[in-house]
Amino acid sequence: MRQARWSLNGYRAVHDTARPIVRAVDLTVTYESGPALDRVSFEVYKGERLAVVGPNGAGKSTLFKVIAGILQPTAGRIEIYGGVPGEHICVAYVPQRSVVDWRFPVTVYDVVMMGRVGRIGLLRRPGREDHQKVQQALARVGLSDFVSRQIAQLSGGQQQRMFLARALAQEAELMLLDEPFTGLDLPSQNDLLDLLERLQREGITLMISLHDLNLAAQHFTRVMLLNRSLIALGSPQEVLNTQTLLAAYGGQLHILSEQVGQVVLGDTCCDGGEHGA
Numbered sequence: 001m002r003q004a005r006w007s008l009n010g011y012r013a014v015h016d017t018a019r020p021i022v023r024a025v026d027l028t029v030t031y032e033s034g035p036a037l038d039r040v041s042f043e044v045y046k047g048e049r050l051a052v053v054g055p056n057g058a059g060k061s062t063l064f065k066v067i068a069g070i071l072q073p074t075a076g077r078i079e080i081y082g083g084v085p086g087e088h089i090c091v092a093y094v095p096q097r098s099v100v101d102w103r104f105p106v107t108v109y110d111v112v113m114m115g116r117v118g119r120i121g122l123l124r125r126p127g128r129e130d131h132q133k134v135q136q137a138l139a140r141v142g143l144s145d146f147v148s149r150q151i152a153q154l155s156g157g158q159q160q161r162m163f164l165a166r167a168l169a170q171e172a173e174l175m176l177l178d179e180p181f182t183g184l185d186l187p188s189q190n191d192l193l194d195l196l197e198r199l200q201r202e203g204i205t206l207m208i209s210l211h212d213l214n215l216a217a218q219h220f221t222r223v224m225l226l227n228r229s230l231i232a233l234g235s236p237q238e239v240l241n242t243q244t245l246l247a248a249y250g251g252q253l254h255i256l257s258e259q260v261g262q263v264v265l266g267d268t269c270c271d272g273g274e275h276g277a
């Protein structure tokens with residue numbers, strides 16, 4: 001298995017940095033309400049697992065929507081596989097579960113088949129290969145027994161795995177997962193982490209937004225810290241330190257220890273120093 005290493009040179013040695021699959025240069029998105037992303041520049045490489053962290057309203061979902069081609073940048077440039085966002089069928093955006101209307105009367109199978117739409121076209125019926133891809137995707141996420149289940153009857157972890165199956169049916173090579181861990185209990189979180197590790201081993205590139213900094217520190221190869229502008233990007237050790245976290249979270253942060261993997265967010269005001277462990 002290819003391992004990412006943490007010096008910049010080491011990182012370059014294991015990823016093809018000559019051809020990033022996402023390249024953003026001074027990416028800026030401004031809504032009527034104000035700026036959501038401000039001159040953000042970064043690259044993402046094939047096969048990496050990148051955590052995107054930052055406080056509420058930092059621009060994480062906005063970033064994913066721009067990469068997926070759902071939103072246009074106000075200024076700056078973004079290239080996906082060297083082209084414009086939206087033209088690549090192999091990019092899948094998985095929204096936050098909280099924005100989905102789970103009462104909608106569709107089955108798990110129907111939702112996963114939606115992943116095939118870009119390949120079969122809207123007005124054609126799915127063929128044998130499409131049904132095979134859906135069955136395989138459901139098997140890969142462990143939902144083969146749930147094909148006829150209404151989506152309203154799924155647990156949070158199953159909902160998340162269904163969305164991953166949809167992305168797999170789409171044959172996505174870059175998956176943008178918006179807060180997939182939110183609301184999951186620990187066993188479901190661990191199942192999801194195992195699944196994501198497997199997908200990464202198969203060569204799928206993962207960009208995942210999350211709020212749990214400990215999870216980012218322990219399970220991700222690189223971390224992007226955002227708060228409208230890019231605060232830091234690098235290994236968890238490089239990014240998750242007192243200075244950068246205070247720059248992003250300000251007084252919302254309660255740091256228990258400077259050791260990576262022991263950072264917690266709380267409502268305790270932090271006035272620039274650390275609180276003892």
Ligand SMILES: Nc1ncnc2c1ncn2[C@@H]1O[C@H](COP(=O)(O)OP(=O)(O)OP(=O)(O)O)[C@@H](O)[C@H]1O
Nearest residue numbers: 031032033035036055056057058059060061062063
């Ligand atoms: N469609 C929209 N119209 C206007 N403002 C928006 C829109 N979508 C997001 N915003 C604003 O843009 C900013 C960034 O929002 P975004 O959802 O990208 O942040 P986020 O980091 O994903 O937040 P969270 O962690 O709370 O999901 C916020 O201030 C938000 O209110």
